[in-house]
Amino acid sequence: MRSTLEKVLRRSYPIALVLLLLVVLWACLPGPKTVKTNPAVKAEQERVAYDMRVESHARELFEQGREVFRYDTFGSEDFWGGQLRLHEAILGEKQGGVGPGITPKQALELGLKVDIGKLPKILVSAIRETAVSLENPETTIALLRADSVVGVKGIFKDDKLVSIGLECAFCHSTVDDSFAKGIGSRLDGWPNRDLNVGAIAAAAPTLKPYADLLGVSESQVRKVFLSWGPGKYDAELNQDGKAFRPDGKSAATVIPAAFGLAGVNLHTYTGWGSVTHWNAYVAITQMHGKGTFFDPRLNDRSQFPVAAKAGYGNIRNNPDRVTPKLAALHYYQLSLPPAEPPADSFDKAAAGRGKLLFEGKAECATCHVPPLFVEPGWPMHTAAELGIDDFQASRSPDKHYRTTPLRGLFVRAKGGFYHDGRFATLDDVVNHYDRHRKLRLTPEEKKDLVEYLKSL
Ligand code: HEC
Numbered sequence: 434m435r436s437t438l439e440k441v442l443r444r445s446y447p448i449a450l451v452l453l454l455l456v457v458l459w460a461c462l463p464g465p466k467t468v469k470t471n472p473a474v475k476a477e478q479e480r481v482a483y484d485m486r487v488e489s490h491a492r493e494l495f496e497q498g499r500e501v502f503r504y505d506t507f508g509s510e511d512f513w514g515g516q517l518r519l520h521e522a523i524l525g526e527k528q529g530g531v532g533p534g535i536t537p538k539q540a541l542e543l544g545l546k547v548d549i550g551k552l553p554k555i556l557v558s559a560i561r562e563t564a565v566s567l568e569n570p571e572t573t574i575a576l577l578r579a580d581s582v583v584g585v586k587g588i589f590k591d592d593k594l595v596s597i598g599l600e601c602a603f604c605h606s607t608v609d610d611s612f613a614k615g616i617g618s619r620l621d622g623w624p625n626r627d628l629n630v631g632a633i634a635a636a637a638p639t640l641k642p643y644a645d646l647l648g649v650s651e652s653q654v655r656k657v658f659l660s661w662g663p664g665k666y667d668a669e670l671n672q673d674g675k676a677f678r679p680d681g682k683s684a685a686t687v688i689p690a691a692f693g694l695a696g697v698n699l700h701t702y703t704g705w706g707s708v709t710h711w712n713a714y715v716a717i718t719q720m721h722g723k724g725t726f727f728d729p730r731l732n733d734r735s736q737f738p739v740a741a742k743a744g745y746g747n748i749r750n751n752p753d754r755v756t757p758k759l760a761a762l763h764y765y766q767l768s769l770p771p772a773e774p775p776a777d778s779f780d781k782a783a784a785g786r787g788k789l790l791f792e793g794k795a796e797c798a799t800c801h802v803p804p805l806f807v808e809p810g811w812p813m814h815t816a817a818e819l820g821i822d823d824f825q826a827s828r829s830p831d832k833h834y835r836t837t838p839l840r841g842l843f844v845r846a847k848g849g850f851y852h853d854g855r856f857a858t859l860d861d862v863v864n865h866y867d868r869h870r871k872l873r874l875t876p877e878e879k880k881d882l883v884e885y886l887k888s889l
């Protein structure tokens with residue numbers, strides 16, 4: 434043992450000596466070291482290193498944000514599963530839940546979407562060959578187990594569905610239907626105008642938490658949820674308790690696009706705040722995730738009686754599962770480009786003429802300033818300026834409507850335009866502006882303007 438060690442030492446001696454000589458030689462040479470200490474070169478190296486740090490930070494934020502937008506429940510399973518027991522309705526009696534269960538066919542009819550990229554190949558071919566029944570609640574559980582139901586996270590314990598949580602993608606992503614209607618590749622930021630949020634929530638075995646909060650019966654809550662219909666949700670109901678407009682119609686709004694928002698100052702139809710304000714608002718007060726939310730405007734007892742009583746203006750949870758994700762979530766949403774309309778979906782020549790009208794005679798660009806299609810600055814307007822009622826505006830702290838950014842309008846055609854979808858078509862929108870703003874557009878001009886809107 435000792436002799437081998439000595440042998441090794443003896444053998445490495447000459448190598449060490451050569452190395453030492455090389456170091457001494459390098460130290461005596463004047464050239465390369467002076468270059469290193471040259472301040473200009475050093476500054477350049479530091480600049481490159483800093484730029485690289487910024488770029489890798491941007492990449493990390495983007496990737497983390499995408500993960501949060503698609504897959505984070507913020508702990509909301511304690512509400513949707515824990516309190517409403519929604520997973521029991523999905524399971525059905527036969528699998529240990531309640532009622533008949535929800536089949537994939539019913540889930541698709543409720544507007545839920547399936548991400549083909551998440552499905553195991555074997556399940557894809559089984560569905561294709563209809564070997565797997567879309568009429569069986571067990572298949573819904575298999576889809577949840579594969580984490581393929583867009584925006585819905587099944588929580589499993591020993592292979593049994595024990596809870597369910599919601600993600601941002603639930604309302605703000607859809608799929609391209611490339612496999613079948615409702616099954617395809619994800620399109621983040623595209624509003625899911627097929628999703629019947631109210632009917633899904635109403636399927637929960639109990640709605641007691643809402644009933645207690647609003648001071649009404651569970652059946653009244655159910656009735657309100659069922660009044661929304663596809664593509665709609667009411668993000669202010671549990672602040673002001675207003676379920677219906679004075680004309681008796683639902684108070685819900687259509688789900689907006691979450692793309693094309695970079696450069697836009699205020700968010701939601703009524704400009705509640707920035708994207709990140711609203712993200713915290715939704716994650717905590719709507720999805721019932723666990724985190725911190727502070728907005729003292731909700732303490733106003735006359736405007737937000739429900740929120741003021743429940744203390745929604747200052748919510749604290751420990752651990753906070755929202756705040757650490759807000760930066761990345763914000764960054765990801767600002768990265769989402771507006772949807773591009775298919776080239777053959779509008780008349781190019783007419784759209785060209787429509788552009789001139791939009792920026793000229795029709796006065797649209799005074800508010801919808803290209804290329805953002807919203808005013809840089811404070812893009813808020815009164816109901817009177819728009820020629821509509823102020824019901825929804827009056828439910829927000831600023832009591833105004835925000836100019837809607839118009840890029841990717843075509844994906845919002847289903848469910849209608851304006852905050853509550855009151856205008857079924859773009860022709861209706863243009864006719865409204867023509868009347869209200871006395872534009873005196875000819876029928877031809879109106880058509881051109883609509884073609885331009887379709888091209889955005
Ligand atoms: C249950 C459906 C639903 C879920 C889940 C949901 N949203 Fe929304 N989102 C809406 C509706 C409806 C509005 C419009 C609210 C309004 O104007 O009062 C909205 C508005 C927005 C806006 C404003 C868009 C604009 O035009 O300015 C952003 C941004 C947004 N949501 C992001 C998110 C993020 C991020 C999450 C997850 C933390 C999320 N949403 C979860 C339904 C939903």
Ligand code: HEC
Nearest residue numbers: 702795796797800814834835836837845850851852862866
């Ligand atoms: C005074 C500012 C203003 C002017 C001028 C204006 N808009 Fe708007 N626009 C708004 C606001 C604010 C909204 C949001 C209304 C709502 O949601 O209730 C809106 C919404 C829209 C929408 C619906 C978007 C959606 O996703 O629901 C379209 C389409 C539209 N405007 C097109 C036009 C056209 C075309 C013109 C010109 C004829 C025009 N606007 C002129 C402020 C304006």
